[in-house]
Amino acid sequence: MGITRRQFLRWSGASAVGAVVFNGCRIPEEELQVESPVDLPEDLVTGIDNWYATICRQDQESCGIIVRVVEGRAKKVEGNPDYPINRGKHNARSEAGLQSLYHPDRITEPLFREGSSGEFTPISWAEAHGKIADSLRNLPDKNRFLLVTQPLRGHMALLASEFVKSYGGKHMAFETLEQVTLRRAIKDVFGQDRLPDFDIEHSKYLLSFGADFLSTWLSPVKYSRGYGELRQGAGKRGVHVQVDSRFSMTAANADEWVPVKPGGEGVLAMSMMHVIIREGLGDRVAANALTGGNGYMALDAFRPNNSEVRDATGVDASRIEGLAHAFADPANQPSLAIGGGSAGAHTSGLFNLRAIYSLNLLVNNVSQPGGIFFNPAPPLEELDSREVLDMGVPASFRDWKEMDRPQVLMVRGVNPVHGLPPDANFTTAVENADFVVSFSSFMDETAAMANLIMPEHTYLEDWGDDVPDPGPRYQTLGLQQPVVRPFYPGTGSFGDEMLALGKELGLNINDSLGLSGNDSPTFQDLLKKGAEKLWMENRGSVKAATFDGFWNGILQRGGWWDTESTDKTSPAAPSILSMAWPNIAFQGPTGDDTYNLIPFLSNSIADGNLAHLPWLQAAPDPVTSMVWHTWVEINTKTAEEKGIRVGDMMEITSPNGTVKAPAYVHPAVPPWTVSMPIGQGHTTFGRYAEGVGVNTLSILAPITDVDTNALAWAATRVRIRNTGEHIDIPRFEGNVPAFEAEEGRIIKIASPR
Amino acid sequence: MVNERVNHKWGMVVDIDRCTGCQACVVACQAENNIPLNTEAIFRQRRAIEWIHVERYWEGEFPDVKARFIPILCQHCENAPCEPVCPVYATYHNNQGMNVQVYNRCVGTRYCANNCSYQVRFFNYWEPVWPETLKNQLNPDVTVRSRGIMEKCSFDIQRLRKAEHVIEGQRGERITDENLREGNFLPACVQACPTTTLVFGDFNDPESQVSQMKEEHFVEGGRGYKLLEDLGTEPNVIYLKKVDIHAKTGVETHA
């Protein structure tokens, strides 16, 4: 009998110690160095390894991964071939989770200090627990408690919502460059609370507005997998058109890039709609519903040959008509329009995204292969309540700005002091709070302002689960298990701590979570409780005669899913679109040497929460090949005119401040923009992040979307000035001699067949 | 386990029409192969080590501008220019189609890197250093190369050896695409690549995907090509052309 891959994936549920099979060594000093001696690779004899399934927590996609463990140490991350989101694939970010686990600058035990300055002193977890419990117990007005986390899903969302419900206070989810507007648009256009699944794989004409879906947008591994198939999978090769105010990595891959003026994405989509409806190319019922029965005349202001359209979009009439024809062309069906990122980050953000997503109604692609599929409710009823789902919705910029000042503040998994623009006043809120607790494993900017730090295990050492959003069209619960024992004895589990606090404070969360009777329940117990209900439903990917069998089964496969459990609700009828011309506004200087600033999430360090990992700092940016820095992208022609060279230090000034960054000059920057990655400029976050680059977020103007109050992060204007300083910028280009003289021999081009 | 070997000819197909330049392969390779940390200073010295790297080429001017990505790794040439110039036979061709680097034979003349047409050999100018804790991640199956040694893509020979051990040795089966994938034996870059740009397999096995892709694409008007083919190096890594919807039918443009 052959060994199947699944047998390689061990499980740990039955044993109390966690996932580790080989855990002979307790502390790292006692450990044998694992490097092999220099020997001939041909003669290599390999040791025994185990692969454990869990989920990646490096970003919100939360891919299923399998981790290779040798002698109690995690060695390698790969995609879990069974997991419905990523199906065996992963990205650079998930690979680097290992460096978080073994990072030399982890906080190894709880740290405390009186007041908000002065030295931290190590204390025990029990003492730290006592201090939080006291501060919460003594808080006179319980509503002045605030819990700030990343958007939470699954049982962590359930636990946090129960905690806040029975203790009091508030929870706010933080997401840098938040997707608040996107969620609203999906709700408005499709009536959906959950993000839908975009079937990129089967689309034949993919029109993306601003969504950097191959890099950082929503579910990039899943989309990249689909993208490979769109290109060279079965059938005709799909075409991808990217309408984008920046030449993102995704735009760089498109068959056609439409460099739209910042903020004009919605006008462009409305104009396409005008053409499609006027020429009777799209679905008539949808056309009627969207225009309130008035047809294309209702969209008259958006006709392509209106000069205002041209001014707002920078795209001329014939090109808009061409896009509209191609999108609705029967030969190009199924076609699909998606939008997000910078397209939704303007004062007209909601208008833009509503218009973009409405295009899909005209080609009728909802629930069609190559189109948009809605996602069903989470698998367990208790994970589907409004309060629990709200834990996954990020707060808008205005929510931060106007939040009530907390007295006791708990921060977990995020670094808003670095990630929120100064105008959100979060730093002031931290300064003014009486007691600030951070659960960070690293001394980041937020942790550095805390009174108490209780370092969490990394996700490779801890329990958890996830209900992916966007999901894979059917109910899915990903399971996170410790693949190795906690590397430091002094770190702890956030979930366990919340449960312990609930008990200590006499909240009845144990009962409401169904854990009564258990004296000191752990987060793992809560997960098991949920799993037990799933087991009893006896459906989906794992079925077993006993609960133990079921539990081991879902640990082994990395979760549970039921491909039958698709969304069965029929989509709401499209509602009438707002036809009023949008208000596209910017904040910042105008005139000579001023530009629209388009910030972007880094393909490797994302919003900066991964800036502490050396593999990711060293992973070249796909378009510029830049590493270990923040740079400003400037158009080649502009640079020539102004005498700017690659590596010249530029001052970038907005109404909110100035940062200095080296220029990277390339031909694909729209001349009216400059763009900069976010995520660097850490003053404290471990040796690999500190002092690298600048914090682009710190100069964003506090301008918001008029409907959702989300930060219009692509609506800041800046002035740039050459300081005359020059540096040798770190980049991959030039590390190996390029084949420049011989390019034609390196990259060859074929025409489609 | 090294006794009776099945005859393999390992190779790769790289479909650049799928590649998005995402760098997943690059980081996967560094994790698998104990590649020294590429610090900022190392990049400034132009001495970064990436056994597989992604190159980006520009074409045109704004607004009609294109960027093209191509992953480049050791081509495992049949007629490898790097091999005959090594005075100590530290790099040689094995009987499975692979160009192998023997680290403890290498004396660091760098002749091979000089003679490699593809710029995929990397020299350890410094002793690799990791903070104590990060060493826990190092792959015990891969030698850490010391200062003065040349290194390059190995097609993850450690994984293939393991596959031979497990599949051919213990199970008595032939290595196929299927059991390479099932057993986590594919090269790390291939396993990681989210778009399936990289396909790895045995050119000796007519059933393998690489053999079939080779057959499909190396025909008149097909997309198959080899990097710098005119040099006659006979690479075991073959490429499939990028498709451009604006290319004139049947005409091959020079990027």
Ligand code: SF4
């Ligand atoms: S085959 Fe292995 S060594 Fe070669 S590029 Fe891929 S991961 Fe790196």
Ligand code: SF4
């Ligand atoms: S992982 Fe694949 S898509 Fe990404 S750069 Fe490498 S070859 Fe290209």
